[in-house]
Amino acid sequence: MIVRILFGLVFIFSTESCLALSPVSIVNMIASPEKYVGHNVRVYGYYGEGSGTKLYLTREYADAGITESAIKFASDSESMEKIYKCRNNYVFVEGEVTRLSDGAIIIARVTEVYTTYDQIQCLRSKRNHDKPHSSLFEYRNKQGE
Numbered sequence: 001m002i003v004r005i006l007f008g009l010v011f012i013f014s015t016e017s018c019l020a021l022s023p024v025s026i027v028n029m030i031a032s033p034e035k036y037v038g039h040n041v042r043v044y045g046y047y048g049e050g051s052g053t054k055l056y057l058t059r060e061y062a063d064a065g066i067t068e069s070a071i072k073f074a075s076d077s078e079s080m081e082k083i084y085k086c087r088n089n090y091v092f093v094e095g096e097v098t099r100l101s102d103g104a105i106i107i108a109r110v111t112e113v114y115t116t117y118d119q120i121q122c123l124r125s126k127r128n129h130d131k132p133h134s135s136l137f138e139y140r141n142k143q144g145e
Contacts, residue, residue, distance in 0.1 A: 021094060026057055029071050029097075033105035036097040041107065043071060044116070047091050053080070055093055055107075075110040079123050082113075086122035089115045 024041045045055035048062030054070040056062040061069045073093050075083065095110035114121040 026055065026071065030057070030069060033071070033097065034099075037099050037105060038097065040094070040096050040111075042092050042094045042112075043107065044090065044092050045071065047083075047087050047089060047093075047113075049088050053083075055091070059090075071107060072104065073107040073110050075108070075123070079110060082123045083110065084122075086113050086115055086120065089120075090117075091115050091122075 021040045021042055024036060024043050026043050026045045029036060029043055043055060045057060046059045046062050047055055048059065053073050054067065055073055057069040073095060075095070091113055093107055093110060094112040095107040097105060098108040099105050110123065112121070113123045
């Protein structure tokens, strides 16, 4: 059993490195965003109704509008229309961390946004296949058997 878990984790992390995509904790992104400038990241957080283009630590922070616990993200207007369909959900956001001319650090050129439990893809890049990170979801499903 332990060997299966270790093999699964090695497979998941080796898949991530092949895609040059770093899973990053939203807490780490909020605390030290400058560490991730120029990197492609995947961040998990809550995308709320009135949050504009911010990813919050929790739904409660989004409802209260506590922007100190949020990360801005952006993409082209066509993509943002698709992304808006994921609001009021916990989501994964993938994109490149960029420093704007005013010094703000955001996740720009968002390539994927999808909900966590029902795997609704609101924005999908061309690099992925059937499902977002299907190897991770398949691994989790096998563990439940």
